[in-house]
Amino acid sequence: MKFRSRMILAYATVALLVSLVLGIVVGQNSLRYETNSQKNNLLISAKSYVTQMDETLGRMDAIMQYILSDAAMLESITLLASAPEENTPILYVRNAESAIRVGISTSYIMKNSYRTVFFNEDSFLASSVIYTPDAAKYVPNQRLNYDFRLEDIPYLEEVSAAQGKSVIVPAHMDPWGENGSVSVFSLAKELRGEGMGFLEVENRMDSLELLEKSDPDIHFLLIVNGGDLLYASDESYLKELKDSDRKMLKNLQEGTVLTENGDIYAKASSKDFDLTVLAYKQRSFLEGGRRRIFLLAFLAAMVVFGVSLVFIIFWSSILTIPMKRLQEVVENTNIENLQDHQRLEEAGGPDEFQELIHSFQTMTARLNTALQNEKRAAMLQLQAQFDTLQTQVNPHFIYNVLNIISSHAVMDNDEVICEMCGSLGNMLRYSTNNKERYAPVEKELEYLNSYFYLLKARYENRLEVSIDIDKRIGKQIIPKMTLQQLVENCVKHGFHDTDGCMHISVTGKVLDDRWIIRIQDNGSGIPQQTLSKIWENLSEVREEILERSMPVEMEIGGMGIANTYARCLLLYHEDFIFEMENVSDGQGFVVTVGQKRM
Numbered sequence: 001m002k003f004r005s006r007m008i009l010a011y012a013t014v015a016l017l018v019s020l021v022l023g024i025v026v027g028q029n030s031l032r033y034e035t036n037s038q039k040n041n042l043l044i045s046a047k048s049y050v051t052q053m054d055e056t057l058g059r060m061d062a063i064m065q066y067i068l069s070d071a072a073m074l075e076s077i078t079l080l081a082s083a084p085e086e087n088t089p090i091l092y093v094r095n096a097e098s099a100i101r102v103g104i105s106t107s108y109i110m111k112n113s114y115r116t117v118f119f120n121e122d123s124f125l126a127s128s129v130i131y132t133p134d135a136a137k138y139v140p141n142q143r144l145n146y147d148f149r150l151e152d153i154p155y156l157e158e159v160s161a162a163q164g165k166s167v168i169v170p171a172h173m174d175p176w177g178e179n180g181s182v183s184v185f186s187l188a189k190e191l192r193g194e195g196m197g198f199l200e201v202e203n204r205m206d207s208l209e210l211l212e213k214s215d216p217d218i219h220f221l222l223i224v225n226g227g228d229l230l231y232a233s234d235e236s237y238l239k240e241l242k243d244s245d246r247k248m249l250k251n252l253q254e255g256t257v258l259t260e261n262g263d264i265y266a267k268a269s270s271k272d273f274d275l276t277v278l279a280y281k282q283r284s285f286l287e288g289g290r291r292r293i294f295l296l297a298f299l300a301a302m303v304v305f306g307v308s309l310v311f312i313i314f315w316s317s318i319l320t321i322p323m324k325r326l327q328e329v330v331e332n333t334n335i336e337n338l339q340d341h342q343r344l345e346e347a348g349g350p351d352e353f354q355e356l357i358h359s360f361q362t363m364t365a366r367l368n369t370a371l372q373n374e375k376r377a378a379m380l381q382l383q384a385q386f387d388t389l390q391t392q393v394n395p396h397f398i399y400n401v402l403n404i405i406s407s408h409a410v411m412d413n414d415e416v417i418c419e420m421c422g423s424l425g426n427m428l429r430y431s432t433n434n435k436e437r438y439a440p441v442e443k444e445l446e447y448l449n450s451y452f453y454l455l456k457a458r459y460e461n462r463l464e465v466s467i468d469i470d471k472r473i474g475k476q477i478i479p480k481m482t483l484q485q486l487v488e489n490c491v492k493h494g495f496h497d498t499d500g501c502m503h504i505s506v507t508g509k510v511l512d513d514r515w516i517i518r519i520q521d522n523g524s525g526i527p528q529q530t531l532s533k534i535w536e537n538l539s540e541v542r543e544e545i546l547e548r549s550m551p552v553e554m555e556i557g558g559m560g561i562a563n564t565y566a567r568c569l570l571l572y573h574e575d576f577i578f579e580m581e582n583v584s585d586g587q588g589f590v591v592t593v594g595q596k597r598m
Contacts, residue, residue: 007316015308023301030293038281039257039264045218046268046279052211053222057273059112060187060201061166066108067118067199068191073103080124081195100126114184114204117176120197121150127176145176155188156198158225164192168224168274171205171231171239185230205231220279221245230275249278420457438571441508441517442474448483448506455491462502469508473515476595479567485560486519486591494523494589516577516594525582525589534561534580541566546573561591568593 067073076096083093100118105128109116116128127144150156155169166189174182183205190198208222208231221241222230227249229241241249252258252267259265262283269276445467452465487504495502501522508517526534541562546569561580569576577594 008312011312011316012309015312016305019301019305019308022304023297026300027294027297030297031290034290034293039266041215042218042257042264042266042279042281043255043268045214046220046266046277048214049211049220049222049277049279050268050270050275053275053277054270054272056203056207057168057187057270057275060203063109063113063116063201064166064187064189064199067104067116070103072099076100076103077118077120077191077196078193080120080122081193081197084122084195097124097126105129113201114182114207115174115176115202117200117202118197119148119150119200121195123148124197125176143177148175156190159188159198160190162190164190166273168230169200170224170228174202215281218279218281220277223249223276223278225274245278249276252278420454437480438477439480440474441469441476441478444478444480444483445469445506448487451484451487455487459502462500464501464503466503466505467507469506469517470510470515472510473508473517476515477571478593479564479571482564482568482593483517483519485564486593489560489591490519490521490523490589493526494521497524514577514594514596516592518590518592520583520588520590522583522588525587526580528582531580531582537562538565538578542569545569564593 076099079088079092079096080100082088083096104116104118104126109128110130113128115130117125119125123146125144125146125148153175155167155172159167159169166187169186169188171183171185174184184202185205185208186200186202188198188200190196213233219232219234221232221234221237223241224230227241227246229237229239248258248260248265249267252265254267254269257264257266263280265278265280267276267278448467452463456463456465483506487506490504491502503522505520506517507520508515538561542565545566565578568578572595575596577592577596579592580589582589
């Protein structure tokens with residue numbers, strides 16, 4: 001089998017496996033995503049139904065509270081309850097009944113319920129006028145059923161047992177209309193007190209069909225009073241729960257999804273009412289989506305494989321052409337014609353393999369250049385070692401001179417000179433130590449105090465220094481001599497044209513997820529034009545370091561700000577905090593350095 005055929009077969013096999021694996025992974029992830037989406041949607045739908053029912057029942061309960069909070073209504077109800085025993089004049093009784101009928105037919109009550117009724121043991125009945133929002137007008141109330149007995153109302157026993165609490169009454173025919181042909185559910189309550197009567201707020205059952213459904217394939221059951229079926233979106237239900245649904249309610253925890261025989265169930269309960277929603281989606285609807293997912297995953301895998309196969313055949317043909325050319329060149333190449341560039345150009349066009357042949361011819365020249373560069377690098381390394389030894393000699397000489405000066409100062413009892421020599425020696429050791437480029441803030445402050453001591457020896461009482469650094473910053477790492485350079489700029493540039501008192505403050509704080517150190521003086525500040533020029537220089541330094549990855553070399557003298565900025569930027573990168581500004585009242589200058597994300 002030729003190489004081209006083997007290449008096509010090998011890559012086609014790999015492409016087929018990759019396509020199948022990709023199809024399986026995509027199918028499984030899509031199926032997992034679809035399943036989780038269905039479960040989340042079911043939970044959200046169950047909670048949505050509870051929220052909507054809470055709102056409906058809440059309005060019904062608010063009607064009861066509204067009636068009972070009306071002093072005139074409550075007084076009339078109380079008068080009717082005590083009228084038989086106290087022989088209340090009939091005129092008072094009629095006035096009380098009229099007040100109840102008027103008070104129970106307010107616009108608020110009629111718009112938020114199908115019917116609201118009050119009735120008592122004396123067969124007194126007061127009903128609100130029925131309001132139809134579709135007609136946007138009030139219609140005459142149908143004839144009421146005044147011929148009723150409390151013992152004939154089946155749900156009053158359960159309402160009385162609730163001892164004054166509101167009870168949700170499941171679907172029943174409206175007993176108060178003349179025909180009793182409207183199916184309603186209601187919220188009923190027995191008023192506390194002997195013979196006070198009952199309040200009942202009704203809403204039509206067909207209003208529950210208007211509950212918003214995010215997914216038409218989701219069915220739900222509204223269950224009240226622990227097990228009574230209030231409403232079922234599935235028409236196969238009559239008036240009672242199935243045994244399987246009762247078992248599901250018992251086993252299913254709140255806020256979870258349970259899979260049973262391929263169906264998924266979710267339960268949500270109201271915190272304010274004895275109401276539970278059982279939402280479910282049947283297996284037939286779920287399997288349809290799964291089949292579509294697997295079909296799409298298979299088609300995607302086949303499309304990927306087909307496209308890959310086309311590219312494999314095409315590129316295998318392209319790649320084998322220069323191989324044949326290269327084979328001819330290699331077979332006809334020997335020592336005598338190894339440098340025959342004209343013959344190489346005749347071997348083929350300017351493709352990758354032709355360039356490879358040309359690269360081979362130039363390899364020997366580059367190898368010789370590399371050897372020369374290696375020798376040169378060895379010489380530079382020796383020079384660097386010499387420079388390192390030399391830099392160790394220079395500070396050693398300065399230390400010896402400082403020791404001599406200090407010895408003479410001891411002989412003359414001049415403690416100031418001794419302490420100045422000691423502080424200067426400590427600073428030299430700290431700054432010339434090439435083994436450590438960085439130091440913790442607490443160590444930097446230690447040598448900054450030595451520098452302040454030398455400044456006070458020069459400026460005496462003119463210089464005031466204050467240092468207030470949060471202890472949490474002490475272990476943070478910064479480039480050596482950072483604070484000393486910034487303080488030196490304050491002394492050198494901030495007070496160059498003033499003879500007044502010089503005050504320098506060094507403060508450090510921790511702010512949320514960052515820390516900062518501020519060096520502020522009370523000098524004359526920096527002119528805005530000069531400040532803009534400094535920012536321009538710092539922008540160039542930042543560009544060279546972060547974008548061009550170029551080394552930045554500069555002397556400390558005359559370039560303190562740029563030198564400090566470059567070293568901190570190399571350490572902190574994008575987390576570096578650096579700010580410069582004049583003090584708002586024109587008295588002084590402040591520099592802030594720090595780091596984000598401690």
